[in-house]
Amino acid sequence: MSAGIRAKFEMRAVSGKSPLAENSRRNYWNHLVAFHRFCQKPATQWRGKDVSAWMFHLERERYSIPSRRQKLCAVVWAFKNVIEIDPGILDLPLIYLHGDAARGVSPLDAQPLQIARKTPALA
Secondary structure, three states: OOHHHHHHHHHHHHHOOOOOOHHHHHHHHHHHHHHHHHHOOOHHHOOHHHHHHHHHHHHHOOOOHHHHHHHHHHHHHHHHHHHOOOOOOOOOOOOOOHHHHHOOOOOOOOOOOOOOOOOOOOO
């Protein structure tokens, strides 16, 4: 990944609108490097379909749900705060959330987790 992306990541991670704790900063950067290796293209060319493909790849590789969720958060944070590209609505594998268990929802009935694009309120 380019030095410019790393510098912008560090700047936004420390003093941006959504700053990260030091440990989160290190973890997010490592997840972004892994995502970059998977995509095989510059960060400025990343798109939502790349995130979806990576999430399905991680599911096939049997990464744990909490691990996949953290990786997803890192990439979505980078889209919003570093490369400033709207990933759109992501097609994601089924993620069983902690709240589902508390509500008595089985993994078979859980709903897919989607990141929806924010739209401005209608006037």
